[in-house]
Amino acid sequence: MKKKFVVVVFMVLLMSSCLMCGCNKADENSITVFNYGMYMDPEVLKIFEEETGIKVKYEEAPTPEELYTKYKSGAVKYDVLCTSEYMLQRLINEGELQEVDFSTLKNRDNIGDEYFDMCKSFDPDNKYVMPYFWGTVGILYDKEKVHGDVDTWDVLFNGEYAGEFIMQNSMRDAYMVALKQLGYSINTTNEAELREAQELLIDQKPDVQSYLVDEVKDELVAGNATLGVVYSGEGYYAGEEREGLVYCIPREGTNLWIDCFGVTKDCKNVDNAMKFLDYLCREDCAKINFDYVKYASPYLSVIETMTDKEKASSAINPSKEIINNCEIYVQLPQETTDLLNALWKELKAE
Amino acid sequence: MNKRSLWSGPYILWMIGFTVIPFCMILHYALTDRDGAFTFRNLLAMFEPVHLKAMTVSVEVAFFCTVICILLAYPLVIAMKRLGLFGKSYTILVLILPMWINFILRLLALQMILSNNGVLNHIFSILGLPPHELANTRTAMMIGIVYDYLPYMIVSIYNSVADIDDDIIEAARDLGAGSLTVFFRIILPLSVPGLLSGIVMVFVPSMTSFVTANIMAGGKIQLIGNIIEQEFITTMDWHLGSGLSVILMIFVLLSMAFTSRNDPDYGMSKIW
CATH class of the missing domain: 3.40.190.10 (Periplasmic binding protein-like II)
Structure with a gap:
């Protein structure tokens, strides 16, 4: 009987230690990012990790609904997440995102103001989300x-x-x-x-x-x-x-859709999260992501350096009339x- | 407490963690609503027209896939019985080999073969035949399911047929029985245990293979598995999803009880 007890205790310890190291790691100098699939060049994550020494844990979901379900299940604590406007609105209403001050971003001026305006339909004071692609x-x-x-x-x-x-x-x-x-x-x-x-x-x-x-x-x-x-x-x-x-x-x-990044309410290390967002709108990273994803970018440096072919494409650069009709x-x-x-x-x- | 039961400790822990606890959670979700109040509504939801329809389609598809598997498996098994030891192990290897590759990859390959511009239609055009629009149809889905589960049927039936003493068959032939008589009066009755376990192993997973339905039928056919998946992933109504799962589980257990009642030793000796 005693032996059996020892075995069971040993196993419980083994299992819980596995679970524990999963938790501990999250507190170290790292950040957990949640995004759609194929929506960020892995190169950008590498640059960020090398320059800041912050480790990125990157997770993906195919649709807004699945992203929401995975987020809500609470199995993983995410620090920053990117999803679409109506899902962001839901998350904001449910108090899942925390207020941040985007003016503290070093590269804030690289984000076109009209894109923050687009977000006003669900984030009237622009205090929850930062435009990523649209x-x-x-x-x-x-x-x-x-x-x-x-x-x-x-x-x-x-x-x-x-x-x-x-x-x-x-x-x-x-x-x-x-x-x-x-x-x-x-x-x-x-x-x-x-x-x-x-x-x-x-x-x-x-x-x-x-x-x-x-x-x-x-x-x-x-x-x-x-x-x-x-x-x-x-x-x-x-x-x-x-x-x-x-x-x-x-x-x-x-x-017309706009995908934005927000910081979750569970995020402990907001500085790291903001550093990450800052990288996304830094000239070089924004360009790498744009070349990888090829959606319309809200970042001025990208808009200025588009090729003629990209500028002529209604997919990447739709005209004002089209936008107004959406x-x-x-x-x-x-x-x-x-x-x-x-x-x-x-x-x-x- | 003897030593032997100690060794089953890891497995028992595994069962508790991955079968018993999840099942209790599903049961809890199934019997409550969004506000946490007790309800039977999620279970009774199976009888709503949308769900009944998906269930009917699932049973139909699973039934036909099982029949096709049986029809394909028996001739092969009888041919295998006549092979030598080398031939037998070689055939089994060929059967099991594809199962080393993840089934989703195999389905994606199959999808490409069947697509409008795919390999199959290319061969048809070389032979001067008209192209077939097989992709995204129920037929394509059933091809996928049969392809996935046929090995289980073959191996189950083979286990039973291999146990049949050759002397019995020879005796029957001596007494003037033709091949058909030998099959229907000897091989078939003696392989019933294997056949039944084969049916369970093909019918049950066929009914719920929502991934196959999504990939092969292009999202146009809803099996009951697709509905449950949608409730969990898109709609986030875990209560309804769990309720439907519980009903499905009861249905599956009933059909298994029905088949295993006639099946004392399940004929799972030779390969598995």
Whole structure:
């Protein structure tokens, strides 16, 4: 009996010591960063680690919803995180982000003021988040396979390209497309409008080749599809990978999104976190990230040094008129979110 | 407390940490709502049309995949029985070899083969056949599932068939039985234990293989596993997700009870 007790105690000790070293490490000179996948050049992390001696623990999630779930589960304590405006709004409302003073950043002047203004819709006093990248959602198409110009969401609904196009497999983006096609706001809380969008999407489903997230671009590059709904940066990248792939922003307007970094309420070492944010908007790091991600950058040094090709691209450098025609997502009230979740499940089960 | 039970200590700890505690947590989530109040709503949610539909599709898909696996496995197993020792181990190796590679990688490869511009359609065009749009269909998904789980079926059935004494088959032949009679009156009845464990090993995971559905069917088909995944990851309704999981678990346990009742020793001796 005694022996067994010893074995059990030993094992409990072993297990808890494993858990303990996991915790201890977090307190040392390190920082835990949470970001979307493929959204930061590893080179920047290396530069930061080498120059400051602060170790970066880097974690990724594919969508805002998954990022939120992983964050909320509390398994890992994150210091800084990057996500999209409506999710940031939710985190701010839930008190998950802490107030910081961005004027203390050495490179604060490298961030264009209009991008802080964009954030005012969910962070009115600009005290929670720092812009990182922004962009639009549009249609990527294969110039050789489409008949005529593509400049409207209607091509995804009129049956012309049945079986040849890919929709976004993420709830809000899917409904955004239908709502814009119908001429409604992408932030509508009107049940009738949402149900109308649902009908449109259900009718569209047999024509959809597939619902994907990150692979839409790859499928078009591989020539498996003619059109796909993508984020602007992917649209630009696809054009680089294969000539003849063009990104367009439909004339009905679309979603303008902005991804920002914020400091979490659990962050113990705010100095380290701020140092990290400062690096992101430092000229050289901002440039490395821009070349890696290819979304529109809010950093002035990057905007000034863009190539002519980048400046001419509506994916990286959309015109003011296009921007004015776009809407930023706001966080929907719980009952609308519940309705959307139910509709989305129904659509996917169809 | 003898020494032998001491050695099972690590495994018991493992079970407690990774089976018993998580299961209790799921049960707790399943029986409460967002405010923590007791409710049966999450369990009864399985009978909502959306969930019932996904469940029906899952059972259908799993059923057909199991049948296809059985039809593919038996001829191979009978052929293997006639092989020599070297041939047998060689065939088993070939069967198990792909399982050394992560199944998601294999599915991605399969997806590329079946895609519109993929290898298969390329071969079709060389042969002058019309292209097939297999990618992102239910057929593609079932090909993926069968591909994943076929080895389990083959190995389970093989274990039973290998145990059948050759003398019995020879005796039957002596008495004038043809191949069909030998199969239906001797091989099939004597391999029932292996067949049943094969069915359990194919049917149950087929029903919930949400990754296969996502990759091979392009997000167009919802198995019950996809719905549970969505509840946990996107919707963050862990209560509903847990409720559906519990019902699914009950369903799986019932089907296992049904098959193992007829199966005294599970026929898991030769390879596993």
